[in-house]
Amino acid sequence: MQSSSEINQRIARISAHLNPHTIQMEGNSVLRRDNCRAKGGSAGFKVAILGAAGGIGQPLAMLMKMNPLVSVLHLYDVVNTPGVTSDISHMDTGAVVRGFLGKDSLEDALTGMDLVIIPAGVPRKPGMTRDDLFNINAGIVKTLCEGISKCCPRAIVNLISNPVNSTVPIAAEVFKKAGTYDPRRLLGVTMLDVVRANTFVAEVLGLDPREVDVPVVGGHAGVTILPLLSQVKPSCSFTPQEIEYLTTRIQNGGTEVVEAKAGAGSATLSMAYAAVKFADACLRGLRGDAGIVECAFVDSQVTELPFFASKVRLSRNGVEEIYPLGPLNEYERNGLEKAKKELAGSIDKGIAFVRK
Numbered sequence: 256m257q258s259s260s261e262i263n264q265r266i267a268r269i270s271a272h273l274n275p276h277t278i279q280m281e282g283n284s285v286l287r288r289d290n291c292r293a294k295g296g297s298a299g300f301k302v303a304i305l306g307a308a309g310g311i312g313q314p315l316a317m318l319m320k321m322n323p324l325v326s327v328l329h330l331y332d333v334v335n336t337p338g339v340t341s342d343i344s345h346m347d348t349g350a351v352v353r354g355f356l357g358k359d360s361l362e363d364a365l366t367g368m369d370l371v372i373i374p375a376g377v378p379r380k381p382g383m384t385r386d387d388l389f390n391i392n393a394g395i396v397k398t399l400c401e402g403i404s405k406c407c408p409r410a411i412v413n414l415i416s417n418p419v420n421s422t423v424p425i426a427a428e429v430f431k432k433a434g435t436y437d438p439r440r441l442l443g444v445t446m447l448d449v450v451r452a453n454t455f456v457a458e459v460l461g462l463d464p465r466e467v468d469v470p471v472v473g474g475h476a477g478v479t480i481l482p483l484l485s486q487v488k489p490s491c492s493f494t495p496q497e498i499e500y501l502t503t504r505i506q507n508g509g510t511e512v513v514e515a516k517a518g519a520g521s522a523t524l525s526m527a528y529a530a531v532k533f534a535d536a537c538l539r540g541l542r543g544d545a546g547i548v549e550c551a552f553v554d555s556q557v558t559e560l561p562f563f564a565s566k567v568r569l570s571r572n573g574v575e576e577i578y579p580l581g582p583l584n585e586y587e588r589n590g591l592e593k594a595k596k597e598l599a600g601s602i603d604k605g606i607a608f609v610r611k
């Protein structure tokens with residue numbers, strides 16, 4: 256039979272293992288993390304990831320832990336955050352990591368955040384459109400944005416959950432209802448379309464993808480994804496066959512991955528890479544760096560639609576300036592008409608979901 260001191264030591268060992276704020280020391284003595292000399296919260300930004308235990312969330316959390324601009328990283332999910340947090344917290348980079356599990360901890364996860372990144376929600380399976388995710392993801396995004404309104408209404412929000420063409424309007428409506436809407440601070444993440452476009456264009460042209468910059472405008476689903484190949488940098492020209500191939504491949508990049516994964520989800524690793532590239536741009540903007548320009552799906556007057564993806568300049572306030580589309584060729588003008596038609600329906604659906 257175990258003595259009471261053995262039992263107490265065992266309980267201490269288990270609770271140290273479960274509680275990320277407690278560190279198990281040699282000789283079974285237990286030191287509360289609060290009693291460590293580390294101060295935490297050094298200069299830098301506080302970032303929360305909602306959906307942090309998912310396919311995107313985990314590599315995204317790892318990459319954000321490596322970002323020197325991040326001082327505090329909050330990982331929130333409805334499952335598995337203790338394990339992901341424990342794992343990532345052992346990385347010897349600057350950010351202090353804290354985990355939050357379940358809806359009762361959402362407010363703690365969000366309080367004081369400068370940037371909130373949202374990859375929470377279900378991904379596609381083969382044969383589905385992004386809009387098929389609406390019924391589940393709309394409610395998830397609505398609840399999370401209600402939390403943001405309450406706990407960190409001035410945070411920049413990077414919304415990844417699909418269908419982005421509808422979830423961004425949902426978030427805007429939630430913030431409007433709460434009286435906290437600042438259109439400069441809500442950005443739908445379309446960076447993966449740019450990342451793919453850079454990669455595929457570089458392949459066709461025989462260039463290094465890091466030297467290629469393709470503006471992708473419109474939205475984030477099928478024909479709403481409109482690469483502006485006439486504006487590629489460095490300046491270049493394409494044959495009609497190359498334009499057709501590239502436009503179709505960029506518009507269907509997500510489906511290409513969904514089919515290759517054959518039921519095991521959609522893009523996660525390239526998306527985490529794209530999300531970190533975009534979040535880093537937002538943080539550099541918050542820091543006051545000049546000339547940070549990326550494509551994002553935002554509240555916009557570039558077209559007659561209330562939301563549209565195009566190049567935006569980021570600043571301490573989020574979106575400081577939205578650039579016009581620039582000169583389009585006939586192929587792109589036709590693409591724009593198709594994109595706007597589909598986008599209008601997706602935007603209306605998102606708005607109606609909150610107003611109903």
Ligand SMILES: NC(=O)C1=CN([C@@H]2O[C@H](COP(=O)(O)OP(=O)(O)OC[C@H]3O[C@@H](n4cnc5c(N)ncnc54)[C@H](O)[C@@H]3O)[C@@H](O)[C@H]2O)C=CC1
Nearest residue numbers: 306308309310311333374375376377378415416417447526
């Ligand atoms: N904007 C873009 O370019 C892209 C968007 N996506 C979208 O990102 C979303 C996530 O994709 P994956 O990470 O692959 O899915 P996943 O299923 O692997 O992970 C989603 C995570 O969200 C969590 N979650 C569910 N309900 C939640 C709630 N109420 N609060 C907090 N967390 C919650 C789940 O527990 C899970 O850990 C999907 O909607 C997907 O379509 C995916 C790729 C690209």
Ligand SMILES: O=C([O-])CC(=O)C(=O)O
Nearest residue numbers: 379447508509510521522
């Ligand atoms: O295709 C999907 O469902 C996920 C996504 O948005 C992408 O990979 O672009």
